[in-house]
Structures are given as C-alpha cells and as structure tokens.
Amino acid sequence: MKLEDVAPLEKWIDLETDIHRQSGLDVNVFNVEGYRITEFKNWANNLCPEIKATDKGQSFICAPAHMNIAAAAMRSKMAVIEVCDAGLIKMVVPIFVREEFVGAVGACGFLLDDGEVDSFLVYKMTDIDEAKIENLSKNIPAITTAKAQSLSRYITARVNEIIGQMK
16 A cells, blocks of 8 residues: 555645745655655755755765664554764654554754754765865754654644545
C-alpha cells in the first residue's frame, strides 16, 4: 500500500502545511523508500538549504539521519526525536495502516533544547566554509524536548485522523 492509496496528495500537503504553520519546522511526508511524496518545502532555517544543496550534505547528513531515525520509528511504531549530525532536531512519526508501514512524517531544522550546530562537523562533511556555517546558524530557533514531544503527539493524531478517513 502506498500513501496515495491512503489519502490524496492534497491531504498530505495539507498535513505538511499545517504542521509547518504550527511549529515552524521543515516538514515532509516520506514514502517507505524515504522519498518525499510532495513538492512542499518550507525551510526552518538558513543553514539546511545550504547543507542539502551539496551532494555530501545530502548524502552524509540529511539522508542518513532520516533513514536511521525513520527505521527506529518504524521498529518502535512510535515517534522518534533525535538530532542529526549537524546538531538539529529530526523528528519522525511513522505511518502505519493496520500493521503495514506505509511511510513517515519528518520534521526538522531547529536546535533541540540548548543544543548547537556542530559547525566543524558540517564543514568536514560538506566543505562549506566554517565561517559561512556559523553565519547561517545564527538565529536558528530552538524547541524544547517537551514541545517536540507534544508536536509528535499532534502529528500522530493528525496521521491517525487521515488514516481513519481512508478512501
């Protein structure tokens, strides 16, 4: 079963838009292969688009963080909240229809609690100038663990609502 069998793309875009409006995080719905199913994109900060614009950033920071956290969410059947190698929150809420894993909602891009961007690691992985990384990292919002957990419960409830309305 595919996410598009559960609900039309417009519903998933509405979900992404709603969660982004609520949280400010970059939100995407992913299929079981880990690919975004919509074109919706609203960056949570100025650093992430620069990281993702490099092949190394996408391959060594973003994709592994999503795949590892999504795998943990799939195994546990619960939301998982971690930080990526750059030091930013990555939250994944799995989507199950009955017992079948059909995808996930990912939200990312803020500092978690009093965390900070690991400029040196980002530089080593992407070759982006460290001073540029530090400049792009200024003013990245933070989210508390408690607020992130609350958001994960909200996302789970919204996903369950969509699944309950299956066509």
